[in-house]
Amino acid sequence: MDLRSESSCARCRFKSKAAAVLSEEELHMLGKACVEVSVNRGDAFFRQGTPSGHVVYLKEGLARIHKKGPRNRDQILKIACSGTYLGIQTILGDVVNQYSASALTRAVACYIRVGEFRLLIQKNGDFANELIDYICREELSHFNRLVSHWQKQLTGRLAETLLYFAEEIFRAQEYPMLLTRQELASMVGGTRESVSRAMKEFVDSGIIGMNKKEIRILKPELIKKLADSG
DNA sequence: GCATTAACCACAG
């Protein structure tokens, strides 16, 4: 992990939607509470079970949010895009991280001390509002994922996940698969073997194209139908 | 019963 100079949040090119409503003075305070780091693919931003003292603002890059369950297996809960905060859930009650976050690509992130972050929420209603807005949207999307995980079978869940990457993460019909089969399986809720097989079926039926790690959605209508019907 | 789905296991690139 690479430490960088003290950040100037006022002039940040990647300011979050929430930080955009902060005053000059508040941004200065944010800057004081903030350290910018640059990390490599695979590096952890924070780990489940370790104390949390910061909120992480993901400035550039992608992250995976994952959590170990009772059988000590890691499940990927979601992919976080740049411009979002990681670990806000932990700032109120718990002082121990309930899940892990790690970089899926090279990434730049700002570690913001929890104390100051909370102070900004208390002081600035617009800031708080933006955050709540974000948290609400996230929760709704988690509800959706949870329900589909319960009701769809593997093929549908995989189709949905491939679409999730295309639509939410990359906003493109073609994108690099950054996850290993194992990780993709842990996100879809299946085994590496089942995911491999289902993926092959998608390719064989011409729904997606795959060369190397590149995925291309060839028949959006069909894959949507699969994702919807399960 | 018979078919489908998906996990588990083993083995090979």
Add this chain to the structure above:
DNA sequence: CTGTGGTTAATGC
């Protein structure tokens, strides 16, 4: 790390 094949258990007509 991946893909494949065989086996097995559960679930649904």
